[in-house]
Amino acid sequence: MSAEFRIGQAVPRHQIGWGDTVLKHASRAALALAAFACFWLFVLPVVVVALSSVSTQWSGTILPAGYSLRWFERLGSPEYDALLTSLEIGFGVSAVGTALGLWLALALEGRDRRGLGAVVDALVMVPNGVPSVVLGLAVLIAYHQKPFDLSSSAAIVVLVQLALILPFCYRCAAAALRPELTVLREAAASLGAPPAMVLRRVLLPQLVPALRASLALGFALSLGELGATLTVYPPGFATVPIVVIGQVERGYYLPASALSLLMLGASLAALLLIAARVPRGKRVAS
Incomplete structure (x- = not known):
């Protein structure tokens, strides 16, 4: 069986491939978690403000009950x-x-x-x-x-x-x-x-x-x-x-x-x- 040497010890190729796959999936999961955290902390509040500015009423629901530009029209x-x-x-x-x-x-x-x-x-x-x-x-x-x-x-x-x-x-x-x-x-x-x-x-x-x-x-x-x-x-x-x-x-x-x-x-x-x-x-x- 072909092998690669690491620190003087032979390691089978299938073990090397399995370890690389786990590391790749772990890095992708960490990146996805970081992206989700950034979205939740920084992007989502801006989205909420944007939806609030064009909503007629928003209380107790995931999305506003209706949409309108009246709050912009009332700016004086x-x-x-x-x-x-x-x-x-x-x-x-x-x-x-x-x-x-x-x-x-x-x-x-x-x-x-x-x-x-x-x-x-x-x-x-x-x-x-x-x-x-x-x-x-x-x-x-x-x-x-x-x-x-x-x-x-x-x-x-x-x-x-x-x-x-x-x-x-x-x-x-x-x-x-x-x-x-x-x-x-x-x-x-x-x-x-x-x-x-x-x-x-x-x-x-x-x-x-x-x-x-x-x-x-x-x-x-x-x-x-x-x-x-x-x-x-x-x-x-x-x-x-x-x-x-x-x-x-x-x-x-x-x-x-x-x-x-x-x-x-x-x-x-x-x-x-x-x-x-x-x-x-x-x-x-x-």
Whole structure:
């Protein structure tokens, strides 16, 4: 009988085939279980929200009793204003956070992480280790008196959300600054290129994927942020999460689902726009 040797011992081929088959079936079962768990935990809740937004009534049954668009038709000016506010703040915060994160990453590149660089790096990451409500309360206390009174302005919401997303934007940029980029930048500078040209022609083209990831991550985090925003938002100000929480507290689950689905569609469209690649023929040569 032909055999294969493993660690000095002959093993029949039929035993090897049986073991491989068991291992293959076990890996497939584990993959199917992981896929089911992901569907149950992440996809199914979105499906439930989507069905709730178009249901006339849903109570005690597997599927809604009927379907209608009336919850979307009942969305009024307050809901659309909240959606527009969420999108504006999301774009603004993600853009500013990406710019600041890139600037910090470039400033700290090559610095000794045991000195000033380590201190600045740790300070940038502090908001990640602080509960969002605590951070919101700290910002509210710090900026509720003159001459830095922002308590009645939407700027305080922008400030607290910027503090929350800046660590992620900074990490996206810092992870993309590979050693070879430093070599390219130093080579361009040694050839007489000014810093602005080095940044525009050497660094930024190489950092486009990281900047897109930073924009998308910051935008998504801003849209879903609730804890700190709920702590600092001024009177008359509302984002979609604040409106949805108010509706849920009053028992209006189906209208809340309609508004949530609308925000989901708008955010997906915005994320696709951020991730869209510019055709080579339309790129402006600098």
